[in-house]
Amino acid sequence: xxxxxxxxxxxxxxxxxxxxxxxxxGEKEKQHSIDAWLEKCIxxxxxxxxxxxxxxKATAMWDKEMNxxxxxxxxxxxxxxxxxxxxxxxxxxxxxxxxxxxxxxxxGGFEGTIWQNILAGEKLTVVKKRALNLxxxxxxxxxxx
Numbered sequence: 001x002x003x004x005x006x007x008x009x010x011x012x013x014x015x016x017x018x019x020x021x022x023x024x025x026g027e028k029e030k031q032h033s034i035d036a037w038l039e040k041c042i043x044x045x046x047x048x049x050x051x052x053x054x055x056x057k058a059t060a061m062w063d064k065e066m067n068x069x070x071x072x073x074x075x076x077x078x079x080x081x082x083x084x085x086x087x088x089x090x091x092x093x094x095x096x097x098x099x100x101x102x103x104x105x106x107x108g109g110f111e112g113t114i115w116q117n118i119l120a121g122e123k124l125t126v127v128k129k130r131a132l133n134l135x136x137x138x139x140x141x142x143x144x145x
Contacts, residue, residue: 034061048113055120059127066131076141
């Protein structure tokens with residue numbers, strides 16, 4: 001199957017935004033299983049609808065990952081830190097929802113189906129970043145710096 005240049009460019013932009021969107025600190029680490037799953041999902045069907053669906057499923061996977069990390073942190077932290085983390089998470093949830101509302105409105109104003117992919121990628125990036133941030137805290141508690 002041969003893709004036109006625009007379709008290839010759209011795929012490249014989408015993959016770069018999702019897989020590299022957060023950036024790397026230092027050396028490239030081993031690819032997370034969710035990112036590997038997302039890459040395979042997108043490669044299996046390059047349609048806009050499929051890529052958006054893959055990103056939405058990956059967002060749900062990152063959300064589940066984040067919740068698991070959060071719960072583990074809450075079991076390990078002292079009481080004062082638990083209270084602060086809970087407050088932080090509540091504020092982050094408000095941010096996530098507000099950001100989703102803004103990006104939906106912002107990208108919804110553009111013509112073309114690629115914007116659906118970009119919107120899904122933006123939402124994914126917000127959740128993934130929070131999950132990875134919480135993982136850093138957990139790693140420090142476990143002595144895995």
